[in-house]
Amino acid sequence: MAEEFGTVVIGAGIGGGTVVESLRDSGYAGSVALVGADPAAPYYRPDLSKKVMLENSDPAESALRGDDWYAAHDVSTFFGSPVAALDPTGQTVTLDSGEELKYGQAILATGSTPRTLDVPGTQLGNIHTLRDAGDAVAIRSQFGEGKRVAVIGGGWIGLEVAAAAKTRGCDVTVILHTDAPPLSSVLGHEIGEHFEQLHRKNGVKFIKEAETTAFTGSDSVEVVETSAGSVPADLVVVGIGADPATGPAASAGLTVDDGVIVDEHMRTSDGSILAIGDIANAHNVLREERLRIEHWDNAVRQAEVAASTVTGGSKAYDWQPYFYTDQFDLGMEYVGRGGADDEVVIRGDRAGGEFIVFWLRDGRVSAAMNVNIWDFGDELRALIGKEVSAERLADEQVPVGQL
Ligand SMILES: Cc1cc2nc3c(=O)[nH]c(=O)nc-3n(C[C@H](O)[C@H](O)[C@H](O)COP(=O)(O)OP(=O)(O)OC[C@H]3O[C@@H](n4cnc5c(N)ncnc54)[C@H](O)[C@@H]3O)c2cc1C
Known part of the structure; x- marks a missing residue:
């Protein structure tokens, strides 16, 4: 029963x-x-x-x-x-x-x-997606000095894995199917480029406009075949959403x-x-x-x-979306929902790695991201939807709480 x-x-x-x-x-x-x-x-x-x-x-x-x-x-x-x-x-x-x-x-x-790729060779060993603890342990067990890691896709998970693998001594290549910087569909071109440069500075390689067409190898993967050339790999992580x-x-x-x-x-x-x-x-x-x-x-x-x-309460879905990521020495929080073509306003020391990004649409703040600067979470959240000029947002003489 x-x-x-x-x-x-x-x-x-x-x-x-x-x-x-x-x-x-x-x-x-x-x-x-x-x-x-x-x-x-x-x-x-x-x-x-x-x-x-x-x-x-x-x-x-x-x-x-x-x-x-x-x-x-x-x-x-x-x-x-x-x-x-x-x-x-x-x-x-x-x-x-x-x-x-x-x-x-x-x-x-x-x-x-996680989405998978429908190409020849996916049955080979050491090709993973990442969703659960078993996946994470299997992936990290392949990390090591000089190990060749190919990450397919430049979304949040792909870039975090790339950063982790590089930090653990691997030789990492991120394979992107377009020419655009990673994350640009969410953050726009300029800030996507910031993430790409962060990875390049740390030694991660990028191959762009590269459609993955096959994996080859005997038991385990040895090569990722792409429309832009072959990428030798001991480990592949597919991070395509x-x-x-x-x-x-x-x-x-x-x-x-x-x-x-x-x-x-x-x-x-x-x-x-x-x-x-x-x-x-x-x-x-x-x-x-x-x-x-x-x-x-x-x-x-x-x-x-x-x-x-x-339980008979009245709570409702009434907040702005929020997320965070940590990659190399960059930690950030993002609140709101910007469009990839919204105006981008930078406040602070971008070259030094501590800054706030605002996205503006029709004169209103659509999203905000604090990079390596903390304790502004509530203030930034309160700004979403507010009409503030780009000049004022960028002006560090105006405290964030008074924008
Ligand atoms: C590697 C990784 C890193 C991430 N990093 C971040 C981050 O830095 N910041 C951030 O904001 N978010 C991050 N996320 C996203 C975040 O973890 C998810 O948004 C969150 O876990 C969603 O919660 P959920 O309960 O909807 O789903 P999950 O936490 O995925 O839980 C769903 C559960 O349902 C189970 N399930 C599925 N189908 C069935 C079924 N038929 N029967 C029974 N059980 C089933 C699954 O096994 C799973 O345990 C990350 C996700 C991953 C995978």
Whole structure:
């Protein structure tokens, strides 16, 4: 017979792990199950391309909380248990094992699945994507002095892996399919160029306008074949983006369109199912638009909104997107949502590596990024949407809090 729960959370990552904690913190007294495909308890995924690769840390050190927390808070865990189907009529979750769990409320937090390349040779050894702790440990086990690492893609994960591999002594080449600097689709050309120069200065090589066409080698990869030439490689990391993991949502017949469509309280098209984190295409009431955000802060805060919805609260999705990255000696935080062709205003010492970037659209601040300067988080967040001239933004005589 199916076990019954007040709430079943599907996906035990950052969002899933946070929502069970928020439920208990908000006094939810119902029974809770946390089901995840990953064999490990929820962990802090951003560490995988940073601490785990740079410091050889055990991914277990990045656990959101101790293993005994779940039992102590009466949360039943089903780790290493992928969900095969979600039936909203019978309010039942079916695990791969065939086991069934009944729910009053289900919360989907299944995250993203890395995209792969469909070219000859992908079955060769030492070709990886990076999403979970197993991937991170497999990748770092190949790092070493002079090891040739090819990173395909210049997004956040690709560049963080490139920085980690280079720092660990590898010979790193980033393969880009366009001529544009990495990250320029998010940060625009000028700031994308800043990241490219940061990597070049640290010895990372770039090959551009290079479409990957095949991998060759005997057992393990030896060469990445591209339209711009051959790149010898002992290790390949494919970082070409990710897609929302909407399998269970689709099996339930929920409305899915670039993620699971949810309102500002994280409610899907089915009254007893919520969705949060990377998979949620959610209505943001502050920005008055739909957003699907693949960042840690979003998963945590949407988890808190979902817990509020389940417990009869009124929290809503009403904040600006935020994320951060660490690469070599550059640490930054970004808030808002700039367009790649927004006007860029720099405040501070860009050459010295400590500065703030503002993006302006129609005279209003669309985004801000503090690079190696801290403690301005709240002030920068408050500026998003405000009308401020480029001259004033750049003028260091005007304190950030008075812009
Ligand atoms: C290497 C790496 C570095 C990152 N660095 C940063 C960073 O510096 N800053 C930042 O803001 N963000 C970063 N992110 C993004 C951030 O980690 C994600 O946005 C965040 O984890 C999303 O949380 P989530 O709960 O939606 O998904 P996840 O944390 O991915 O959790 C989803 C969970 O669902 C499970 N799952 C999937 N399908 C099923 C199923 N059918 N049944 C059961 N379980 C399932 C998965 O196994 C997974 O454990 C990084 C991501 C990666 C991979």
